[in-house]
Amino acid sequence: MARSDSTKPLTSLALNNLKPGDTIADAGEYRGLRAVCGNSGVKTFIYRYRSPVDQKVKQVKIGRYRESKLKTASGDSGLLSLSEARVLFQGLKALRDNGVCPGERSRQQQKESDERKAKAELEKKLSLFTVKKLCDNYLSDCIDGVRTRKSASECRRALYGDPVKELGDMPAADVTAKEVFDMCMGVVERGANVQAGFILRELTAAFDHAIDSELPGEHVNPCYQAKGRLKRKRVRLSSKRGTRVLNDGELAALLHWLPGSRFTPGQKGVLYFTLLTGCRTGEVCSMRWADVDLDSSVWHLKETKTGVPRNVQLSTQAVAFLEQQKRMSDEYVFPQITGKAVQQKTLTERMWFMRKNDLLLDVEPWTPHDLRRSVRTGLARLGCPSEVAEAVLGHTKGGIEAVYNLHRYEQESREWLQQWCDHLEMLGYSEKVVSLGVRHAG
Numbered sequence: 001m002a003r004s005d006s007t008k009p010l011t012s013l014a015l016n017n018l019k020p021g022d023t024i025a026d027a028g029e030y031r032g033l034r035a036v037c038g039n040s041g042v043k044t045f046i047y048r049y050r051s052p053v054d055q056k057v058k059q060v061k062i063g064r065y066r067e068s069k070l071k072t073a074s075g076d077s078g079l080l081s082l083s084e085a086r087v088l089f090q091g092l093k094a095l096r097d098n099g100v101c102p103g104e105r106s107r108q109q110q111k112e113s114d115e116r117k118a119k120a121e122l123e124k125k126l127s128l129f130t131v132k133k134l135c136d137n138y139l140s141d142c143i144d145g146v147r148t149r150k151s152a153s154e155c156r157r158a159l160y161g162d163p164v165k166e167l168g169d170m171p172a173a174d175v176t177a178k179e180v181f182d183m184c185m186g187v188v189e190r191g192a193n194v195q196a197g198f199i200l201r202e203l204t205a206a207f208d209h210a211i212d213s214e215l216p217g218e219h220v221n222p223c224y225q226a227k228g229r230l231k232r233k234r235v236r237l238s239s240k241r242g243t244r245v246l247n248d249g250e251l252a253a254l255l256h257w258l259p260g261s262r263f264t265p266g267q268k269g270v271l272y273f274t275l276l277t278g279c280r281t282g283e284v285c286s287m288r289w290a291d292v293d294l295d296s297s298v299w300h301l302k303e304t305k306t307g308v309p310r311n312v313q314l315s316t317q318a319v320a321f322l323e324q325q326k327r328m329s330d331e332y333v334f335p336q337i338t339g340k341a342v343q344q345k346t347l348t349e350r351m352w353f354m355r356k357n358d359l360l361l362d363v364e365p366w367t368p369h370d371l372r373r374s375v376r377t378g379l380a381r382l383g384c385p386s387e388v389a390e391a392v393l394g395h396t397k398g399g400i401e402a403v404y405n406l407h408r409y410e411q412e413s414r415e416w417l418q419q420w421c422d423h424l425e426m427l428g429y430s431e432k433v434v435s436l437g438v439r440h441a442g
Contacts, residue, residue, distance in 0.1 A: 008027055009026055009027050009028055009030065010024060010025075010026040010027075010030070010033070010035065010082060011082070012067075012081075012082055015035055015043060015065055015067070015082060016067055018035060018037040018043055019037060020037050020038065020039050020040070020041055021037065021039065022036075022037045023035070023036045023037075025048075026086075026089075030086055030089060030090075032047055032048050032049050032089070032093065033045065033046075033047060033062075033085065033086065033089045034046050034047075034048055034059075035065060042064060043064065043065035043067075044061060044062075044063070044064050044065065045061075045062035045063055045064075045065060045080060045085040045088075045089070046059045046060065046061055046062060047059060047060050047062055047089055047092045047093070047102060049092075049093070049096050049102065051096075051101045051103070051104075052096055052099045052100070052101060053099075053101045053104070058101070058103045059103070060092065060102045060103040060106050061106075062080070062085055062088050062089060062092070063078060063079070063080040063084075063085060063088065064078065064079050064080065065079065065080060065081075065082075065085070066079035066080055066081055122216070125214075126171055126172075126173040126215070127171050128171075129171060129172050129173065129210075129214045129215070130168060130169055130170060130171060130172060131163060131164060131167040131168050131169075131170050131171075131172050131175060132164050132168035132169065133172070133214075134172040134206050134207065134210050134214070135159040135160070135163060135164055135168075135203075135206050137206075137209065137210065137213075137214065138159075138202075138205065138206035138209045138210070139152070139155065139156055139159065141209065142205070142209055143155050143156070148303055148307070149303065150286060150303040154198075154282075155202055157343065157345065158195070158198055158199045158202055158345075159199070159202055159203065159206065161199070161345065162183055162186065162187055162199055163183065163199060163203050166183050166186070167179060167180075167183065172207070172210060172214070172215060173215055173216075173219060175222050176222055177222040177223075177224075177225030177226045177229065178226075179222070180200070180203065180222050180223050180225075180226035181226040181229050181230065183199075184196045184199065184200055184226065184230060184235075184237075185235070187199060188235060188237075190349050190352055190353075191348065191349065191351070191352025191355070191356075192345065192348050192349060192352065193235075193236055193237055193238070194237070194238060195345055195348065196237050197237030197238055200223060200226065200227065200230075200237065203223055204221060204223035204224065204227070207221040207222070207223055208221060242367075242369060242370060242373055244364070244365075244366055244367070244370040244373065245370065245373055245374050245377045246363070246366060246370060246371070246374045248427055250361075250363045250364075250366075251275075251374065251378075251424065251427055252427040253361060253363065254275075254361055254363075255275075255424065255427065257361045258271060258272060261354075261359075261360075261361075262350075262354055262359050263347075263350060263354075264336070264337075264342070264350070265328065266328075266334040266335050266336055266341075266342040267334075267342055267346075267347050267350060269321075269325060269328075269333070269334040269342075270284045270285055270334050270342055270347060270368075271347075271368060271371065272321065273287075273318065273321065273322075273333075273334070274368065274371045274372060274375075275371050275374070275375065275424070276315060276317060276318045276321065276417075276421055276424075277299075277312055277314070277318060277375075277392075277417065278372055278375035278376060278379075278392050278393050278417075278420075279301070279312060279372070279393075279394070280304075280305060280369075280372060280394075281344055281347065281368040281369065281371075281372070282305070282344045283301060283303075283304060283305075284333075284334065285334060285341055285342045285343060285344050285347070286303070286332075286341050287299065287332065287333040287334060287341075288331060288332060288333065289326070289329075289330065289331060289332070289333060290331075292322060292333065294314075294319055294322060294323065297313065297314040297315075297316075297318075297319050297414070298311050298312065298313060298314060299311070299312040299314060300312075301394070304394055305394075306394065306395075306396045308394075308396060310394055310408070311408075311410055312394075313392075313410060313413045313414035313417050314417075315414075315417050315418045315420070315421035315422075316418065316421070317421040317424070317425065318417075318421065344368075347368060348367075348368070351367065351368070372393065375392070375393070375420065376389055376392075376393055378420060378423065379392065379416055379420055382416070382419055382420065382423060384416045384419075384420075385412075387405075387409060388409050388412040388413060388416055389416070391408065391409035391410075391412070391413050392413045392416065392417060
């Protein structure tokens, strides 16, 4: 590398004549200022000095040289003339004279600049990562294709029903525990405590999934704090152990009241069919005609809470009711006005609304699930063997029996469900009840 330590001051002419690999130094009061020409021909001003901190010789870049023969253009931003470089040199020299290492100062400033830039980029990224995107990522990465179709659908409805509806446009990083708490309390106030618990669990998992990917690792999941607050407030998010059973008088009153009640036609059908079969209301809500064989009097229930498909045996009353329901929809047995299946959530909320406005049957408060318990208790009263009654409800066997007794009790279930529906008929089953789905079909 050609080098010149001339005692003469630097000139623009000397700088213009620098060749790749050359270094030239300034003199006099600008001693320490140097110009280096790189292999690409780019000329750079540097300040070479002895650090006041450790007494080592160091150098710091001042800027690139703008040759005098070149006209100033829009792309010349940051290029320096000799006189401009000398002004900056004097500032750096003053720092050195005051005990500050210019190189360390420059690196510190660059570090701070990089940190500010990174912070700004992170804030922009976080502002675009909304609660809706958080839920979508969780559904696509952790739910779809992992859980059963029914379970994935329930999770999607839960997240889109309240969290996305109320918080969806908010940046996920800005969501507070209070906002999650208030959202959950809104669900609780609709009488859907269990649904509020389900929503909170899924939203908690969605935030956990986002942390360390879209959200910073140190981000605090607001759902945990909301859970703590709900616990301190003693808000129950799970169902109490049910003990409510409708007696024969209440069942007779229900059968006559239901057709004229304020439930939607689809909701009426779900409640009535639950009473005829003892199935879970969630299973009945999603019932499809493609799974029903009226000729064989069987409903092939493919997706169950236990994960074990089963054949629900249909009584003559159940078959007659389903024949009437065929006028309602081609896909779902119990549709909404939109044609989609009745949602269990809306059924629960409808009951809460009717109870609040004194529109329910004038008996001790009951829930849709109490109908299933009433079927099981009613079968026992009729003398149905316990193992058959459990098969009717679709409960799985436990213990050693589950290993050795693989009988499905389908024929026995058919016989006892027929006895149960005959019993309902004796209680007051009438043409008014049979036509429950038809009265509102138009």
